[in-house]
Amino acid sequence: MTEQIRKYMVQNARVFCITLSDAVKRSAELNHLTADDTDRLGRLQVFTCCIAALQKVDKASVIARLSLPTIGQYSATADRDGSVRGLKEDSSVGMEATLEVTLQLPLRGNYTGVVTGSCFEDLVTGYFSRSLQIASACKVLSCPEGYVCILVEKLPGEDCDLEQICNDACAALPFGSVPKDFVFLEESALRFGCTCSRAALLRIVSALPPEDRQDLSENGKIVTHCNSCGKKYTFEV
Numbered sequence: 301m302t303e304q305i306r307k308y309m310v311q312n313a314r315v316f317c318i319t320l321s322d323a324v325k326r327s328a329e330l331n332h333l334t335a336d337d338t339d340r341l342g343r344l345q346v347f348t349c350c351i352a353a354l355q356k357v358d359k360a361s362v363i364a365r366l367s368l369p370t371i372g373q374y375s376a377t378a379d380r381d382g383s384v385r386g387l388k389e390d391s392s393v394g395m396e397a398t399l400e401v402t403l404q405l406p407l408r409g410n411y412t413g414v415v416t417g418s419c420f421e422d423l424v425t426g427y428f429s430r431s432l433q434i435a436s437a438c439k440v441l442s443c444p445e446g447y448v449c450i451l452v453e454k455l456p457g458e459d460c461d462l463e464q465i466c467n468d469a470c471a472a473l474p475f476g477s478v479p480k481d482f483v484f485l486e487e488s489a490l491r492f493g494c495t496c497s498r499a500a501l502l503r504i505v506s507a508l509p510p511e512d513r514q515d516l517s518e519n520g521k522i523v524t525h526c527n528s529c530g531k532k533y534t535f536e537v
């Protein structure tokens with residue numbers, strides 16, 4: 301499955317079709333995830349790419365954190381330029397399923413929206429209606445070829461059947477066909493990518509007081525990981 305965002309117009313709505321495959325595999329490998337964890341992270345990553353695609357400023361980033369009681373917490377980051385990454389976090393989870401989405405907008409600051417719900421689908425729907433307050437229909441699918449997010453966003457003006465458009469889009473777009481009334485607008489590529497570097501983490505480790513460095517080290521080494529993609533870095537003390 302090609303990793304990309306494709307946009308279409310149909311009636312009075314804009315349709316986004318986001319597909320991911322290798323980026324999720326790469327995250328799963330870096331973080332040694334089980335198949336179930338990979339599936340949850342894949343859905344979160346493709347949803348996060350969708351929110352990033354809605355941002356109008358070039359250097360915007362979106363961080364989404366999904367908390368599922370008794371299962372775990374996952375985080376995904378997507379940049380407006382098409383880079384995406386994610387990991388399963390170690391932190392403990394609360395009693396309620398939660399989706400927290402932070403928009404990092406250059407010059408304007410951060411905006412965080414939090415919704416609670418019963419399952420991932422419910423959280424996604426709740427985020428669009430309660431947090432972003434846009435009239436929309438959204439579906440996140442996982443299939444053997446990869447992960448798909450379809451968003452139908454209503455534009456100002458005449459009403460249209462968003463659920464019907466969403467169902468039509470889900471049945472066709474991920475599989476390479478386009479429903480006949482859809483008008484293609486544009487597409488852009490997505491890929492696994494993180495801004496972390498060995499040099500940046502080394503600066504953080506070097507800035508720690510010597511006693512903290514000693515506490516963190518084991519057999520003369522400090523092992524740390526990027527909290528955006530999960531990549532492991534090892535430093536000699």
Ligand SMILES: [Zn+2]
Pocket residue numbers: 494495496497526527528529530531
């Ligand atoms: Zn990283």
